[in-house]
Amino acid sequence: MSVSGTDVEDVVRRTAPAVSRRRVGYVTALFAVLVLLSLGAVVVLLAQGSIAVPIGDVVGVLTGQDVDSAVHRTIVLDARLPKVVAGLLAGAALAVGGAQMQTLFRNPLADPFVLGVSSGAILGAAIVILGTSGVGWLSGLGVVSQLGVTGAAVAGAAGVLLIALGIARRVGDPVVVLVVGVMLGYLAGAVVDMLVYYTDPDRLQALATFTRGSVRNVTWNELQVIAVSCAVVLGLSVFLAQPLNALLLGDRYAGSLGVNVRRVRFLSLAGVAVLSGITTAYCGAIGFVGLAAPHLARGLLRTADHRLVLPASALIGAVIVLVAEYVAGGNGLTRTSLPLNSVTAFVGAPVILWVLLSGRARRSA
Amino acid sequence: MTPVSEPAALQAVAVTAGYPRRRRHPAVSVLEDVHLAARPGELITLIGPNGAGKSTLLRTLVGAQPPLAGHVLLDGRDLATLSARERARRLAVVLTEPVDVGQMSVEAVVALGRMPYRSWIGRGTGDDRLAVDRALVDAGVDELRHRPLTDLSDGERQRVMVARALAQEPAVLVLDEPTAFLDVARRIELAAMLSRLTAATGAAIVLSTHDLGFALRRSDQVWLVGGDGSVTAGAPEDLAHGEAIARTFAGENMSFDDAAATIVVADDTAPGATVQVVGDGRARQWAEHAVRRAGWTPVAGECGRVLRVEPGTPCRWRVEGTRVPHAAGISFDSLVTHLRGQVAPRPEDSRTA
Numbered sequence: 001m002s003v004s005g006t007d008v009e010d011v012v013r014r015t016a017p018a019v020s021r022r023r024v025g026y027v028t029a030l031f032a033v034l035v036l037l038s039l040g041a042v043v044v045l046l047a048q049g050s051i052a053v054p055i056g057d058v059v060g061v062l063t064g065q066d067v068d069s070a071v072h073r074t075i076v077l078d079a080r081l082p083k084v085v086a087g088l089l090a091g092a093a094l095a096v097g098g099a100q101m102q103t104l105f106r107n108p109l110a111d112p113f114v115l116g117v118s119s120g121a122i123l124g125a126a127i128v129i130l131g132t133s134g135v136g137w138l139s140g141l142g143v144v145s146q147l148g149v150t151g152a153a154v155a156g157a158a159g160v161l162l163i164a165l166g167i168a169r170r171v172g173d174p175v176v177v178l179v180v181g182v183m184l185g186y187l188a189g190a191v192v193d194m195l196v197y198y199t200d201p202d203r204l205q206a207l208a209t210f211t212r213g214s215v216r217n218v219t220w221n222e223l224q225v226i227a228v229s230c231a232v233v234l235g236l237s238v239f240l241a242q243p244l245n246a247l248l249l250g251d252r253y254a255g256s257l258g259v260n261v262r263r264v265r266f267l268s269l270a271g272v273a274v275l276s277g278i279t280t281a282y283c284g285a286i287g288f289v290g291l292a293a294p295h296l297a298r299g300l301l302r303t304a305d306h307r308l309v310l311p312a313s314a315l316i317g318a319v320i321v322l323v324a325e326y327v328a329g330g331n332g333l334t335r336t337s338l339p340l341n342s343v344t345a346f347v348g349a350p351v352i353l354w355v356l357l358s359g360r361a362r363r364s365a
Numbered sequence: 366m367t368p369v370s371e372p373a374a375l376q377a378v379a380v381t382a383g384y385p386r387r388r389r390h391p392a393v394s395v396l397e398d399v400h401l402a403a404r405p406g407e408l409i410t411l412i413g414p415n416g417a418g419k420s421t422l423l424r425t426l427v428g429a430q431p432p433l434a435g436h437v438l439l440d441g442r443d444l445a446t447l448s449a450r451e452r453a454r455r456l457a458v459v460l461t462e463p464v465d466v467g468q469m470s471v472e473a474v475v476a477l478g479r480m481p482y483r484s485w486i487g488r489g490t491g492d493d494r495l496a497v498d499r500a501l502v503d504a505g506v507d508e509l510r511h512r513p514l515t516d517l518s519d520g521e522r523q524r525v526m527v528a529r530a531l532a533q534e535p536a537v538l539v540l541d542e543p544t545a546f547l548d549v550a551r552r553i554e555l556a557a558m559l560s561r562l563t564a565a566t567g568a569a570i571v572l573s574t575h576d577l578g579f580a581l582r583r584s585d586q587v588w589l590v591g592g593d594g595s596v597t598a599g600a601p602e603d604l605a606h607g608e609a610i611a612r613t614f615a616g617e618n619m620s621f622d623d624a625a626a627t628i629v630v631a632d633d634t635a636p637g638a639t640v641q642v643v644g645d646g647r648a649r650q651w652a653e654h655a656v657r658r659a660g661w662t663p664v665a666g667e668c669g670r671v672l673r674v675e676p677g678t679p680c681r682w683r684v685e686g687t688r689v690p691h692a693a694g695i696s697f698d699s700l701v702t703h704l705r706g707q708v709a710p711r712p713e714d715s716r717t718a
Binding site for chain 2: 250256258298302303
């Protein structure tokens with residue numbers, strides 16, 4: 001390799017610094033903007049609602065200063081902060097899950113909602129919630145803890161993921177996989193409907209938010225579960241960024257680079273199952289965020305490098321969910337509120353269409 | 366400089382390659398008792414008919430499937446005992462199938478080759494950057510470094526994949542039919558680049574190919590996978606001269622053309638239709654080509670007919686002799702037409718005509 005050594009150094013000195021410095025500047029600025037956007041969305045959501053709290057008070061409460069109005073303090077900390085943090089985490093979790101799924105499935109249209117993973121989570125949760133009320137076999141369990149429901153949701157998500165991946169590896173055509181995912185979602189939904197039909201109406205309340213997607217009912221206690229598990233999994237997915245990059249080249253190239261493909265795929269799928277299972281268990285099935293955010297991240301960053309795409313997706317996903325929550329009722333303009341899905345579809349559906357029509361879906365088959 | 370004492374970068378010792386027993390499928394050994402050695406800096410081509418086991422052998426040599434028996438040694442260590450990461454630091458592959466990585470610059474794709482040297486987080490060091498730059502220059506894709514991979518032509522993309530493999534700084538580089546999707550010019554370009562790389566990097570390069578001409582002209586060693594489960598290794602000239610290549614490839618109506626170093630369809634020649642070709646260099650060479658295409662046989666000595674060609678384009682030709690009517694013309698097209706017309710009546714008949 002030494003033959004061309006001096007040439008190399010010349011070339012590097014000539015071209016590399018200017019281009020890479022500009023690039024680093026762009027990426028840094030992009031991340032700064034995304035962080036500011038999510039912080040801004042958090043503050044606005046905390047301030048607005050049925051009772052408006054001055055921005056100054058919101059910042060004061062957040063930074064731990066004394067705020068004159070105890071009412072404002074209570075509204076911000078107890079009524080609004082849990083849902084805002086839950087929205088932030090749910091958006092990040094779904095987006096990171098979607099980004100990983102798109103690479104694992106080699107399918108630009110993969111995401112927890114589209115491929116029915118969220119429906120699987122709902123099914124898992126529904127079996128535990130409704131099963132205890134008299135359908136029979138699960139009622140003997142007695143105490144249904146929050147963690148039981150959460151675990152069931154994660155298991156349901158994992159189940160659908162495994163089925164979808166098994167089919168995707170045989171079929172290959174992203175559009176077919178997409179349809180299969182939608183069908184799996186319908187199937188899971190149908191089972192949930194059956195369970196609902198044969199169950200005690202009192203218990204249905206617990207299921208109501210699941211299918212619509214909402215962060216509004218999250219309490220501080222629940223938030224602890226979401227925060228800890230999402231933070232752990234999101235943190236760990238940093239380690240998957242590099243192996244996922246290798247997987248972009250295909251399984252065989254990744255293997256030749258020393259990546260244990262089976263292990264990476266398992267860890268990543270487990271992570272996705274936890275992220276989407278937990279998000280769905282507490283905030284319901286929020287659609288399209290996991291699909292749109294990674295595409296927006298790649299488009300803005302102009303790279304598929306997961307070391308950048310995963311954190312950028314997380315921030316974009318958080319912003320999407322928070323903005324959606326604002327439009328869906330967090331603005332306090334109306335007394336009623338929309339399901340989050342009605343808003344996220346405005347972002348997600350165009351992205352799906354754009355991906356399909358631009359031909360990326362076909363080419364990567 | 367005794368090549369024999371130089372340790373092999375990649376060595377197959379009594380390897381049986383094939384597929385292990387699975388449910389309801391018995392074990393299948395495709396190749397048996399294979400002994401091969403690739404020394405540093407050698408360019409080795411792996412040739413053989415379709416279905417003879419080229420891919421099976423390659424997969425076994427790179428550790429993608431374990432040998433049924435025997436050992437594959439990489440830098441003297443058994444491939445089976447190396448971790449995937451250790452292996453990736455010594456052995457790199459370039460596959461046939463094109464990759465679709467989405468949005469990624471050439472530089473980023475090549476940098477993936479540094480993975481076996483990086484921490485879990487994937488931070489690059491100065492060494493990494495230097496290795497990537499060197500790989501980009503060596504594979505001749507340095508000017509493309511900031512372009513997205515999706516924008517490149519097939520040939521450029523294949524060179525980028527070679528650069529990515531070089532970034533692994535391997536002792537052995539294995540390419541599975543790297544020229545399969547390339548046009549003639551890109552093939553030659555890639556072949557020349559690979560020859561250069563053996564000298565520049567000191568790596569042993571093993572590639573499978575269907576291009577017999579390339580295999581014989583460029584490689585230091587040919588590994589010939591016969592259809593009978595054997596693998597013969599040797600210098601290209603030894604295999605061609607010993608007719609191992611002819612035996613493996615030539616079928617009915619095909620023969621191994623020694624001058625062209627390739628398999629050709631046996632010419633359908635008319636008996637007795639011989640002509641002595643007189644002329645210089647390329648004009649003579651293509652005149653002989655035209656003669657063969659017309660079903661005649663060019664000969665070196667006197668045979669009663671002489672074809673004279675003059676240099677210049679289009680080529681002027683003249684046929685004269687005791688046993689044929691004199692004729693002359695311009696361009697090889699008219700020469701072939703003329704010769705074919707002469708063959709149709711038997712040479713004996715033409716004398717009486």
